[in-house]
Amino acid sequence: MIKAVLFDLDGTLLDRDQSVKQFISHQYDRLRKSLNHIPKEIYMQRFITLDDNGYVWKDKVYEQLIKEFGIGELTKEQLLEDYIQYFKYHCIPFPQLIPMLENLKKQQFKLGLITNGKEQFQMNNIQALRITSYFDKILISESEGIKKPDPIIFQRTLDRLEVSPEQSVFIGDHLENDVFAAKRVGMNVLWKSASNYEGIISITDLREIELWITKWNGGEKYEN
Known part of the structure; x- marks a missing residue:
């Protein structure tokens, strides 16, 4: 029994799929001043791809995003802290x-x-x-x-x-x-x-x- x-x-x-999409959309909007040289949909899709369904921790994801998109105003540590702080609001x-x-x-x-x-x-x-x-x-x-x-x-x-x-x-x-x-x-x-x-x-x-x-x-x- x-x-x-x-x-x-x-x-x-x-x-998680819907939670990540909602979070990354809001992250882009919050940090738009530093990310507006990247089309929002491209930023979101690249994050989702690099995230690999959560099996890649976000310090690696953000490190790669900064490298690929030439994000100069934000560090991977700042982006990671934003993820840790705000993801729970999008569960x-x-x-x-x-x-x-x-x-x-x-x-x-x-x-x-x-x-x-x-x-x-x-x-x-x-x-x-x-x-x-x-x-x-x-x-x-x-x-x-x-x-x-x-x-x-x-x-x-x-x-x-x-x-x-x-x-x-x-x-x-x-x-x-x-x-x-x-x-x-x-x-x-x-x-x-x-x-x-x-x-x-x-x-x-x-x-x-x-x-x-x-x-x-x-x-x-x-x-x-």
Whole structure:
């Protein structure tokens, strides 16, 4: 029986693509005096490309933008600080995020969150989504000293939640870092993606999570 539900953050609960687009648009507008020699759409698209879905930290992204576009009035440190300070104001949740978490909590599932990234930055984003209180355990790679897809961070979360892999499900958008990694630990998995992969259950709507858990639990909703 599933007793614990664990989540990835970016691309799973946080609509990172839309959040980044909104942030970078506002950053350009705020810093227009120093960036107006670059067409806005080109600046935005180049940032998104260099960002590589969040897998390149922004000091490297801004260093390359300064080099390519000849940005002379701003340093990479200033641009990075702007990113750290303002991104949290542009965090966009996927639809049904809060109702989904509320339903799971009402059924007394233990909830966990595992995310790679900088501790304070990711906590700012989690708080911006107003979901911190729903989670029993939140593990961020920087503070844990280990990151996905290392199985240790998954097992560590399960240990803190006091559940076995078979009693848990992990939901994430990255096939290797989330789905395969959790599966290797022995967890049930749901892949938040419109793509298909043999042997992996994919979902596109957060409301599907509860449906699959109910199915795995033999049609019965879990109540501790």
